[in-house]
Amino acid sequence: xxxxxxxxxxxxxxxxxxxxxxxxxxxxxxxxxxxxxxxxxxxxxxxxxxxxxxxxxxxxxxxxxxxxxxxxxxxxxxxxxxxxxxxxxxxxxxxxxxxxxxxxxxxxxxxxxxxxxxxxxxxxxxxxxxxxxxxxxxxxxxxxxxxxxxxxxxxxxxxxxxxxxxxxxxxxxxxxxxxxxxxxxxxxxxxxxxxxxxxxxxxxxxxxxxxxxxxxxxxxxxxxxxxxxxxxxxxxxxxxxxxxxxxxxxxxxxxxxxxxxxxxxxxxxxxxxxxxxxxxxxxxxxxxxxxxxxxxxxxxxxxxxxxxxx
Amino acid sequence: xxxxxxxxxxxxxxxxxxxxxxxxxxxxxxxxxxxxxxxxxxxxxxxxxxxxxxxxxxxxxxxxxxxxxxxxxxxxxxxxxxxxxxxxxxxxxxxxxxxxxxxxxxxxxxxxxxxxxxxxxxxxxxxxxxxxxxxxxxxxxxxxxxxxxxxxxxxxxxxxxxxxxxxxxxxxxxxxxxxxxxxxxxxxxxxxxxxxxxxxxxxxxxxxxxxxxxxxxxxxxxxxxxxxxxxxxxxxxxxxxxxxxxxxxxxxxxxxxxxxxxxxxxxxxxx
Numbered sequence: 001x002x003x004x005x006x007x008x009x010x011x012x013x014x015x016x017x018x019x020x021x022x023x024x025x026x027x028x029x030x031x032x033x034x035x036x037x038x039x040x041x042x043x044x045x046x047x048x049x050x051x052x053x054x055x056x057x058x059x060x061x062x063x064x065x066x067x068x069x070x071x072x073x074x075x076x077x078x079x080x081x082x083x084x085x086x087x088x089x090x091x092x093x094x095x096x097x098x099x100x101x102x103x104x105x106x107x108x109x110x111x112x113x114x115x116x117x118x119x120x121x122x123x124x125x126x127x128x129x130x131x132x133x134x135x136x137x138x139x140x141x142x143x144x145x146x147x148x149x150x151x152x153x154x155x156x157x158x159x160x161x162x163x164x165x166x167x168x169x170x171x172x173x174x175x176x177x178x179x180x181x182x183x184x185x186x187x188x189x190x191x192x193x194x195x196x197x198x199x200x201x202x203x204x205x206x207x208x209x210x211x212x213x214x215x216x217x218x219x220x221x222x223x224x225x226x227x228x229x230x231x232x233x234x235x236x237x238x239x240x241x242x243x244x245x246x247x248x249x250x251x252x253x254x255x256x257x258x259x260x261x262x263x264x265x266x267x268x269x270x271x272x273x274x275x276x277x278x279x280x281x282x283x284x285x286x287x288x289x290x291x292x293x294x295x296x297x298x299x300x301x302x303x304x305x306x307x308x309x310x
Numbered sequence: 311x312x313x314x315x316x317x318x319x320x321x322x323x324x325x326x327x328x329x330x331x332x333x334x335x336x337x338x339x340x341x342x343x344x345x346x347x348x349x350x351x352x353x354x355x356x357x358x359x360x361x362x363x364x365x366x367x368x369x370x371x372x373x374x375x376x377x378x379x380x381x382x383x384x385x386x387x388x389x390x391x392x393x394x395x396x397x398x399x400x401x402x403x404x405x406x407x408x409x410x411x412x413x414x415x416x417x418x419x420x421x422x423x424x425x426x427x428x429x430x431x432x433x434x435x436x437x438x439x440x441x442x443x444x445x446x447x448x449x450x451x452x453x454x455x456x457x458x459x460x461x462x463x464x465x466x467x468x469x470x471x472x473x474x475x476x477x478x479x480x481x482x483x484x485x486x487x488x489x490x491x492x493x494x495x496x497x498x499x500x501x502x503x504x505x506x507x508x509x510x511x512x513x514x515x516x517x518x519x520x521x522x523x524x525x526x527x528x529x530x531x532x533x534x535x536x537x538x539x540x541x542x543x544x545x546x547x548x549x550x551x552x553x554x555x556x557x558x559x560x561x562x563x564x565x566x567x568x569x570x571x572x573x574x575x576x577x578x579x580x581x
Contacts, residue, residue, distance in 0.1 A: 033400045039393070040454050042453070045419070054430060061436065111323050128563070131570075136534065136555050140334075191571055244423070286426065
């Protein structure tokens with residue numbers, strides 16, 4: 001009898017111990033992740049909820065918000081020509097800069113992939129603009145693009161070409177900003193594609209050579225298909241970041257001349273922080289989110305048609 | 311890949327190098343020129359007059375902006391490394407109820423673009439009196455390093471179990487094992503995250519632009535953009551300021567290039 005009670009006691013003690021240990025373990029785990037959990041709830045979840053509600057209101061951020069249903073969303077497309085124009089400008093910016101960034105990035109990656117002396121210097125040189133801040137380089141290029149005494153037109157003059165007005169011309173301002181954006185952004189695709197090239201299996205090129213494929217054919221039929229997963233990744237990430245361009249525009253043109261270079265985020269920025277249209281700006285943010293999500297989904301779905309997996 | 315001969319490859323690569331470096335060279339040389347000779351036709355790329363006094367003038371004007379940039383970068387780097395490594399360690403090495411769900415939810419948040427909560431975040435900070443303070447420039451960033459946590463988790467997962475067991479046998483606490491045994495094993499990941507966080511904070515334009523109105527709280531990039539006429543009355547001085555804002559990142563990049571590229575390829579492509 002006594003032994004049985006003792007055994008039972010020991011059993012209950014063990015169960016309690018295990019339970020206490022487990023509770024301790026849970027507590028420790030949650031303590032370790034508590035900063036990020038608190039942060040994500042307070043600084044992401046909560047604001048997202050606020051943002052969803054705000055997009056349905058007429059609100060200046062201070063006075064009581066007025067519920068307007070979906071009116072913010074409909075009026076963007078019906079009576080805000082600036083919304084449509086900034087949307088078009090953003091599409092223009094994106095469609096021009098992505099192929100240039102990835103295309104030239106590929107050329108540079110191919111050049112840098114060959115083991116030649118001094119390659120580290122070249123790689124660093126191509127990459128340097130990517131780490132510099134947009135204000136500093138925005139200013140440098142702003143002066144480069146000055147119509148009368150700027151560096152670009154100065155150089156063009158040397159070869160007998162009268163350059164355009166660049167940042168003060170409504171048709172040349174956007175190409176000027178795109179050029180700077182491409183110049184600054186090329187380092188990223190270059191590094192990604194370089195990493196891709198270095199990971200390619202050498203045997204394929206060897207057998208390609210044996211089969212009599214020339215350098216161009218090996219590039220076209222071996223290298224490029226093998227890099228398609230990298231191209232897909234770059235298309236997706238570049239679209240997401242390029243579609244939200246802000247810094248260069250703010251520094252180089254402030255959206256001008258007129259609204260020629262005003263892009264989507266710049267428009268949101270002005271609506272929210274200059275015109276006090278917080279509800280409307282929130283609605284614009286959600287439209288942007290939907291556009292980015294839809295294009296990303298589409299790119300993901302379309303990959304079957306062209307992305308090649310070994 | 312012998313599409314081109316070595317010589318022509320050098321020529322092409324050098325031409326590209328000129329295009330990529332010329333604006334940076336021009337910036338530095340313009341910062342060393344007397345104002346009257348900054349913009350010249352034909353343009354000049356090398357400094358001839360060495361106006362080092364420009365820098366003396368600029369350093370008298372900007373110490374507060376420089377300090378704000380340094381301080382915020384430091385807070386961001388240290389904070390992100392602590393928060394992300396603690397969470398990464400817990401997700402990789404500790405067993406606790408709700409761990410996997412919490413991890414999935416955190417990862418899920420990373421697909422929501424910053425733009426969706428930018429404005430409401432501003433409103434929230436306005437309501438708690440954080441607008442025109444530096445808190446919005448580091449507190450939310452330090453407390454939401456989702457991607458860094460993911461990378462830290464990956465890094466902690468690769469450490470052999472024996473190391474942890476040895477610590478347990480010696481009677482170390484969970485925190486002791488994390489801090490003294492496991493954390494030192496993840497130095498490459500810590501370095502990559504640190505370099506990234508530094509660059510992001512140092513180059514941030516949008517955050518300080520919308521949150522800070524007091525001049526003495528402003529960071530270097532925004533000070534350059536906003537107070538041009540007031541502080542940098544001449545282009546040569548503006549270019550000094552621009553150079554000062556670029557040189558540290560170039561230095562960090564050269565110094566930690568390996569980690570930076572590792573970070574990019576880690577964050578970028580996995581197979």
